[in-house]
Amino acid sequence: MKSIKNELQNIIIGDGSVGPTSKLEKVQNFLGTNEKASFRTEKQKYLKSEEAICLTDFAFKEKLFFVEEISEDNFISAGAEQRVYRFDDFYIIKINDSIFYEYWLDYFNSLLIHNYFFSATAYDFLGFKFIDNTFYAVVKQEFIMSTEITDLNTVKQFLSYNNFSNSRNNDYINSDLGIIFEDLHDENVLSKNGILYFIDTIFYLTKGFYSSNI
Numbered sequence: 001m002k003s004i005k006n007e008l009q010n011i012i013i014g015d016g017s018v019g020p021t022s023k024l025e026k027v028q029n030f031l032g033t034n035e036k037a038s039f040r041t042e043k044q045k046y047l048k049s050e051e052a053i054c055l056t057d058f059a060f061k062e063k064l065f066f067v068e069e070i071s072e073d074n075f076i077s078a079g080a081e082q083r084v085y086r087f088d089d090f091y092i093i094k095i096n097d098s099i100f101y102e103y104w105l106d107y108f109n110s111l112l113i114h115n116y117f118f119s120a121t122a123y124d125f126l127g128f129k130f131i132d133n134t135f136y137a138v139v140k141q142e143f144i145m146s147t148e149i150t151d152l153n154t155v156k157q158f159l160s161y162n163n164f165s166n167s168r169n170n171d172y173i174n175s176d177l178g179i180i181f182e183d184l185h186d187e188n189v190l191s192k193n194g195i196l197y198f199i200d201t202i203f204y205l206t207k208g209f210y211s212s213n214i
Helices: 004-012 023-037 048-061 104-117 152-161
Strands: 075-078 082-086 091-096 124-131 134-142 165-168 171-174 179-182 189-192 195-198 202-205
Touching: 004 104, 023 048, 023 104, 023 124, 048 104, 048 124, 048 134, 091 124, 104 134, 104 202, 152 165, 152 189, 152 195
Parallel strands: none
Antiparallel strands: 075 082, 082 091, 091 134, 124 134, 165 171, 171 179, 179 202, 189 195
């Protein structure tokens, strides 16, 4: 049986897809290939803005733009990293400019890791969109209605059971996997009928992620 780290490495570094490649995997594969070819070398690091130019060109070529209107009439909430809108009775859409990530590749890696761990709230990447000259990624996610206040001690216990140790405040790290998991306050983790739902996640990879499998 493959280890969790092996499976995640296959998803992030290799080709972890089964069947047709999703839009999310297509973009992550493109960015990963460009990183190997030019981005973030030891001698010269590309700016995120330069990465975005390549990504925009790729999105136009592959028809990866979300063409439907996002109406402010459907606006629900906003945070530092994203804006949330009602999509229909069962789903919401989120637009994110990857402000919490050094590179767009890091954002898409985080989406893939989220989908691996939390299939109940998996992100469906719909495409890119320019809004007021800002370049956003648009994702769809199932709407979760909480039934009780999230107990952050329960979140801590759940993550501890899965080998994520609390590093500070609401941030965690799994040293074996080489993954940092941040900002897990009670608006990003909802509780519904006693079950935790991770709806907004921020994952970062450390150098340890790329080390030998465990």
